[in-house]
Amino acid sequence: MPLSISDLGRLIQAKRGSRGVRAAAAEADVSSATLSRVENGHMPDLATFAKLCKWLEVDPREFLGLPTEAPSQPNAVVHFRKTKTVSQETAQSLAELILSAQRALKARSSLISQ
Numbered sequence: 001m002p003l004s005i006s007d008l009g010r011l012i013q014a015k016r017g018s019r020g021v022r023a024a025a026a027e028a029d030v031s032s033a034t035l036s037r038v039e040n041g042h043m044p045d046l047a048t049f050a051k052l053c054k055w056l057e058v059d060p061r062e063f064l065g066l067p068t069e070a071p072s073q074p075n076a077v078v079h080f081r082k083t084k085t086v087s088q089e090t091a092q093s094l095a096e097l098i099l100s101a102q103r104a105l106k107a108r109s110s111l112i113s114q
Contacts, residue, residue: 002065006041008044008052011058012024021039028052029051035052
């Protein structure tokens with residue numbers, strides 16, 4: 001079962017323990033105001049979410065309902081059939097764009113999970 005944003009707040013409270021918000025925020029590399037807001041159930045921005053997941057040692061995929069095990073192969077296959085509406089150049093450009101985005105997502109997910 002995926003974690004929710006309220007679970008994120010509870011995990012932050014548990015990790016912070018009796019420490020002050022400022023000390024925990026400094027450790028997590030976020031502002032104390034931001035940590036407090038997220039701890040109280042507000043949605044963080046993507047960069048803050050990544051930092052908090054790293055600090056909490058929680059895979060961000062758990063909040064997104066995604067499998068926590070990275071697939072051994074990319075889960076998207078790029079294939080374009082020759083049609084009269086898509087030129088070969090357009091198909092090649094789209095394929096390169098999709099593959100580039102896929103590589104960037106894979107690189108980002110490995111940075112977040114470190």
